Amino acid sequence: MAYVLRRLLEMVPVLLVVVAATFFLAHAVPGGPFDKERPMPAEVKARLEQYYGLDRPLPVQLGNYVVRLAQGDLGPSIKYPGWSVREVIGSRIGVSFSLGFVALLIAVLVGVPVGVLAASRPNSWLDRVPMGFTLVGICVPSFVLGPILALVFALGLGWLPPCGWGSPIHYVLPACTLGLITAAPLARLTRGSLMEVRSLDYVRTARAKGLPPLRVWFVHALRNALLPVVTYLGPAAAGLVSGSFVIESLFDVPGMGRLFVTAIINRDVMLILGTTIVYAAALLFLNLAADLANAALNPKVARGR
Amino acid sequence: MSPPVAETLASESGWQRFGRDRAAVWSGWFLAAIAAVCFLSPWISPYPYMAQDLAHSAMAPSAAHWLGTDLLGRDVLSRLLQGGMISLFVGLIATSVALAVGICYGVLAAEVGGRAEDAMMRFVDIVSTLPLTLIVILCTVVFGQNMPMIFLAVGGVSWLTMARIIRNQTREMKGSQFVQAAESLGQSRWGVFRRHYLPNLAGTIAVCATLTVPGVMLLEAFVSFLGLGVKAPMTSWGLMIKEGADIMEECPWLLISPSVVFALTLLSLNFLGDGLRDAFDPRSSRK
Numbered sequence: 001m002a003y004v005l006r007r008l009l010e011m012v013p014v015l016l017v018v019v020a021a022t023f024f025l026a027h028a029v030p031g032g033p034f035d036k037e038r039p040m041p042a043e044v045k046a047r048l049e050q051y052y053g054l055d056r057p058l059p060v061q062l063g064n065y066v067v068r069l070a071q072g073d074l075g076p077s078i079k080y081p082g083w084s085v086r087e088v089i090g091s092r093i094g095v096s097f098s099l100g101f102v103a104l105l106i107a108v109l110v111g112v113p114v115g116v117l118a119a120s121r122p123n124s125w126l127d128r129v130p131m132g133f134t135l136v137g138i139c140v141p142s143f144v145l146g147p148i149l150a151l152v153f154a155l156g157l158g159w160l161p162p163c164g165w166g167s168p169i170h171y172v173l174p175a176c177t178l179g180l181i182t183a184a185p186l187a188r189l190t191r192g193s194l195m196e197v198r199s200l201d202y203v204r205t206a207r208a209k210g211l212p213p214l215r216v217w218f219v220h221a222l223r224n225a226l227l228p229v230v231t232y233l234g235p236a237a238a239g240l241v242s243g244s245f246v247i248e249s250l251f252d253v254p255g256m257g258r259l260f261v262t263a264i265i266n267r268d269v270m271l272i273l274g275t276t277i278v279y280a281a282a283l284l285f286l287n288l289a290a291d292l293a294n295a296a297l298n299p300k301v302a303r304g305r
Numbered sequence: 306m307s308p309p310v311a312e313t314l315a316s317e318s319g320w321q322r323f324g325r326d327r328a329a330v331w332s333g334w335f336l337a338a339i340a341a342v343c344f345l346s347p348w349i350s351p352y353p354y355m356a357q358d359l360a361h362s363a364m365a366p367s368a369a370h371w372l373g374t375d376l377l378g379r380d381v382l383s384r385l386l387q388g389g390m391i392s393l394f395v396g397l398i399a400t401s402v403a404l405a406v407g408i409c410y411g412v413l414a415a416e417v418g419g420r421a422e423d424a425m426m427r428f429v430d431i432v433s434t435l436p437l438t439l440i441v442i443l444c445t446v447v448f449g450q451n452m453p454m455i456f457l458a459v460g461g462v463s464w465l466t467m468a469r470i471i472r473n474q475t476r477e478m479k480g481s482q483f484v485q486a487a488e489s490l491g492q493s494r495w496g497v498f499r500r501h502y503l504p505n506l507a508g509t510i511a512v513c514a515t516l517t518v519p520g521v522m523l524l525e526a527f528v529s530f531l532g533l534g535v536k537a538p539m540t541s542w543g544l545m546i547k548e549g550a551d552i553m554e555e556c557p558w559l560l561i562s563p564s565v566v567f568a569l570t571l572l573s574l575n576f577l578g579d580g581l582r583d584a585f586d587p588r589s590s591r592k
Contacts, residue, residue: 014431025443139571141523143530143543144564147550155554234434242438246530250550260439261531264446272443279436287434 004292011284018280019069019273023062026272029264052078054269065273074274079266085274089256093278095165096248096255099178100240102171106179107186107236112229114183115190116222122195130187137184142243146177146250163252174251178243182236189232194225223297230294234287241279319508322584329580332573339570343393346386354387355379355538363556373558375548381562384540388563389570391541395456395525396518402460403521404514407467412502414468415475416494426472429465437462441524445533455534459524467513474509475502508585515578519571526567542567 034045049055053064068075074085114134118127150173154162160172197203198221206216244257256275263271323329342349351371358378366373372381414425444458478484478501487497526543528534535541542563549560 010431014435018435021440022443025440025447028447029443135572135575136568139519139575140564140568141526141571143526143546143550144568147546147553147560148564151553151557151560238434238436241436242527245438245442246527249531261442261533264442264533276436276439279439283434283436 004288007288007291011281011288014284015277015280016066019066019277020062022273022276023065024058026269027058027061029267029269052076052270069277074277075270077268077271079263079268079271085270088259088271089274089278092254092256092259095253096244096257097282099171099175099247099253099255100237100244102175103178103182103240104233104237106175107182108233110180111183111186112190112226114187115229116194118187119191119194119198120217127191131191134184134187137181138188140181142177142181143246143250145181146173146247149173149177150251163250165253170251170253174247174253178240178247181243182239186229186232186236189229190225193228194221197221197225227294227298230290230297234283234290237286238283241283319585323580326580326583328576329584332576332580335573336570336577339389339566339573340393343386343389346383346390350380350383350386352380352383354383354540356383365556366558372562373556375556375559376552381559384545385542385563385566388540388542388545389566391452391535391539392522392525392543392567392570395452395459395541396522398456399460399463399521399525400514400517402457403463403467403517404510406461407464407513408471408506408510410464410468411471412475412498414472415479418479422472426469429468433465438524438527442528442531442533445528452535455525455528459521459528463517463521463524467517470509470513471506474506478502478505508581512578512582512585515574515581519574522567522571 034040034048046055053061056064065075072086074089077083077085077088080088114130118130121127150162153160153173161170162173164170198217203216203221206220207213211220241257244255245261246257247253248255248257249261256278259271260275260279263275346354356379358374360378361370361374362378363376364370364374364378370380370382372385374380375384410425410429414422417425441458441462444461445455448454448458484497484501487501492500522542525534525541526546529541529543530547532544532547535544545563546560546567549556549563553560
């Protein structure tokens with residue numbers, strides 16, 4: 001418990017650094033949110049900048065922002081007048097998170113069994129064929145797999161809608177693209193660590209005392225072999241985030257990834273900051289969760305801390 | 306001073322082991338070929354990569370244009386070569402940046418030791434959990450989409466794994482007898498680094514570098530795919546895939562050729578990296 005608290009406290013300075021870094025980067029972007037093809041009258045622009053507090057010196061703006069952030073206020077959006085950043089993100093976040101969750105689920109449900117299967121018959125075709133596929137999965141980026149899946153299943157066979165959002169069937173293509181890409185390294189990791197674990201003394205002992213092989217395999221070996229896999233879920237989530245930028249624009253999904261990209265194009269400083277913070281916080285929490293799951297699975301880790 | 310005999314033998318057998326790994330060797334040749342045609346593209350490409358021929362736009366592959374033409378009538382093969390040059394260039398330069406930072410940081414952390422080392426490695430842990438793609442995208446927008454900044458931004462976020470591995474290796478060496486011997490003979494820190502750390506790290510560095518290149522190229526492709534990387538009329542494989550994906554219904558060849566080349570290149574890099582690791586890392590499992 002003390003450990004969890006310490007980790008949570010550690011997150012505060014990290015997030016502050018992220019806020020500051022993003023803040024200065026976002027303000028350094030050439031061009032402002034009010035620059036249009038036809039320049040607006042100077043006094044109107046000045047009033048607008050005053051309203052959003054953009055006329056103050058940068059450090060003051062940053063200070064104000066952090067104070068409001070501490071109260072859970074992400075400021076007003078500039079490109080969506082009348083909306084606060086919190087509302088804009090709130091309307092999109094569910095889409096991205098549910099998509100990410102389904103993708104992660106697919107990744108685990110495909111990746112881990114494939115890895116176990118491959119490790120159970122090393123160097124047979126049961127190992128070679130799936131591992132060949134995972135290698136392809138590692139090298140084919142999501143923005144290649146996505147269009148190819150769309151080309152085959154939506155345009156070629158007509159089974160699935162090529163893009164859009166609204167009903168569960170729209171999940172299939174984007175979630176499979178993200179999920180399969182993530183499943184590949186998971187499968188390799190599972191296989192690798194199972195191969196390592198099964199030559200250890202305690203597995204031999206379990207075998208020697210006559211336990212059924214399947215029991216040894218699943219109860220003794222797999223539990224330890226899954227440790228690096230669980231640890232990998234943190235970075236995997238980070239991969240899903242960057243994948244989501246591409247996938248969401250590819251399949252026309254109204255999620256946070258697309259929000260971030262359009263916010264950058266629109267120079268909507270507040271929205272850029274808001275999305276970055278939400279992403280950073282989500283990833284930090286996911287990593288903490290992965291570490292805690294690791295500690296729960298592995299008494300050695302738990303005692304070491 | 307002649308090199309120790311045992312070391313020469315070990316490295317020889319390393320190359321022999323590598324030579325037996327057919328996938329890795331073929332990947333190496335494939336990469337060499339791709340790199341050669343891409344970097345020679347200004348002289349050997351069939352058409353200038355930016356030459357538009359609106360009379361022959363969006364043509365399927367033919368004898369005149371082996372891989373077809375895009376919407377502006379530009380030859381896809383020529384663009385593929387030019388884009389490959391950019392993608393490989395980003396891969397090499399950004400990896401060098403990542404390598405330099407990673408080695409310095411890793412060795413430094415292992416050298417200072419104690420609390421400072423813990424803090425430095427904790428920093429790496431924390432940073433690597435952050436959404437770095439966002440930072441790269443922001444950087445490319447802030448500093449304009451010019452090539453050197455893309456190299457720096459991509460390299461600047463790719464050194465973390467490298468630093469971690471280098472630090473672990475250096476730490477192991479630090480306590481070992483040959484380093485203690487060198488120290489007790491009065492060799493300076495820099496001397497130890499140059500004469501002992503670097504040669505022993507060379508294998509690890511080579512493997513790390515080979516495995517970093519695909520990640521770096523992917524990152525560049527991501528950024529270009531989002532329209533925030535390389536700018537027209539120049540192109541890169543990521544940008545070509547993006548343009549192909551936009552009109553894949555009408556002109557699938559615009560998507561297929563860059564995707565296939567890009568995926569094959571990444572695949573070869575991974576094979577090569579794995580082969581090098583199996584051959585030169587004494588701890589990795591051998592078949």
